[in-house]
Amino acid sequence: MKKVKHLYIIIFLAAILTYLVSAEYTKLGAHSLWWGLRQNMVFLAGVLAWFGMSFTIILSIRNGVISRWCGGLDKAYKLHKWCAISAVVLALIHWLAEKVPHWLVDAGMVAHPGELGDIVMAGWQEQLLDFGLVLAEYGLYLLIALSLVSISKKIPYHIFYYLHKAFPVVYIACAYHVMTSLFKTDWWQTPAAYLLAFVTAVAVGCALIALFQRTGSRNTSVADILHVEAAPQDIVEVTVRHRATIPMLPGQFAFVQFAHSTERHPFTLSDVNPDEKSLTFSIKKLGDYTRELAQHLLPGQRVKIEGPYGDFTFEHAGNKQLWIAGGIGVTPFMAKLKDATRKGQPLSGVEFWYFTRPDRGLTYPDYLTELCHQAGVRLKYFTVNNTENMQQHITEMKSSLNDNGVDIWFCGPDGLKKSINDTLKQQAVSIQHFHADCFSWR
Structure with a gap:
């Protein structure tokens, strides 16, 4: 996540640089200090909000190069979320500073200061500017509504999914406001306007890709459902066969669109079988969509698969690895275990900790012990029901965790991840090589 934080800082430092090269701050003495500060606040907050919005839409199109810069698509979407929230807050500050x-x-x-600038606009420029202000104001209202829907997990995913499709339209409307607002400035005499125009042009292109539903189109293939099986703990296993070999690795995920729906949902691969050109997704019944999924799926149905995505591939790992899973987070490890067994390549030096809840009954998959044995992996089950119980387990694990040469791969609920990290901090355990995909998309 450090890479994502650094990219987040770089984005907004670029926005501040754009504001600085506009030399807007040099006009502070032209009018009363209060009004000068207010005008600079309008511009600064506006530029920061605009960079946040622009990179929100740029990050949303699932570009492979950008995803690699972020350390994987899951990290890119985390940055997308941070940029979006920051953009809404800064846009609100921009609007309040103006109003x-x-x-x-x-x-x-307070007294009216009169005209704050010496730019004389033509009539058509004023008309375009005024229309842009109206678009931007209503666009802000929509942005706030979209943000509330996005961060509230109580709102069903399908509502979140369809409302999210409105963002490209809002962005293009706000782009009109940004470019027409420059009519009342002398920014075009500085590099600032050209920096804004460049970022805006790139992001408008991305908005059009999203608007015409071309996101991920180059990375989309068609498969057929081979079979659908019910598994323990309300899990459905869906195995599909590709018509062509797709370079997917164990631990990666893909966006899947089944025939009965227009929505694409991200699911992690629990098996990648290149010999049979088949993929298996283990899908937990967590929401309305996944709870009803099994009753819609039949062998032979077409499936659109967009991927692969994710860097949770166990590549460049050291000789000693510690895998930690919780719940449905076992799926990427299942894929790796099956791949190693199929290739006859034991995974020496790997220890697997699987955290379960005492009230969940039979763990998934029920053949995990045998699978780990075949792959040469040491498996340990841990039952967790409270923080004290977690601290006890971490105490038992300290010898493994204090080994600076061990690579740790984690996949599981955010609550488990936080509990583990908090306990490690309390017990002064240092982790240097920690890999985890961000599977929370909202």
Whole structure:
């Protein structure tokens, strides 16, 4: 996640640099200090919000190069989320910095400063500018609504999915406002306007890709369902066969669109069999879509698969590996175990900790012990029901965790990940090589 944080900082440092090269701050002494500061706040917050919005849409199209820069698509979507939230907050500050002083003038609480600039606009420019202001204001309302839907996990995914499709339209409308707002400035005499125009042009292109539903089109293939099986713990196993060999690796995931739906959902591969050109997805019944999935699926149905994505591939791992899974987070490890067994390549030096809840009954898959034995992996089950219980387990594991040469691969619920990290900090255990995909998309 450090790479994502660094990219987040770089994005907004680029926005600040754009504001600085506009030399807007040099006009502070042209009017009263208060009004000058207010005008600079409008521009600074606006540029920061615009960079946040632009990279939100750029990150959304699942470009392979950008995803690799972020350390995987899951990390790119985490950055996408941070940029989106920041953009909404900064857009609201931009809007308030513009509106509140006017409200104070209308209320007679402060005097009107007169024109703050010496730019004379043509009539058509004023008309375009005014229309852009209207678009931007309504666009802000929609952005706030979209953000609330995105961060609230109580709202069903299908509502989140379809409302998200409105964002490219909102972005293009706001792009119109950004470019027409430059009519009342002298930014075109500085590199600032050209930096804004470049970022805007790239992001508008990405918005059009999303608007015309071309996201991931180059990475999409068609498969047929081979069989659907019910598994323990409300899990459905769906095996599909590709018509061509797709270079997917154990531990990766793909966006899957089944024939009965127009939605694409990300699912992790629990098996990759290149000999049979088949893929298996183990899908946990967690929401309305996944709970009803099995009753819609039949052998022979077409499936659209977009992928592969993710860097949870166990590549460049050291000789000693520690795998930690919780719940359905076992799936990428299943794929790796099956791959190693199929190739006859034992995974020496691998220890696998599988955390379960005492109320969940039979663990998934029920053949995991045998699978680990075949692959040469040491498996340990841990039952967790409270924080104290977790601390006890970590105490038992300290000898393995204190080995600086061990690579740790984690996949499981965010709550388990946080509990493990908190306990490690309390017990002063240092982790240097920790790999985890971000499977929470909202």
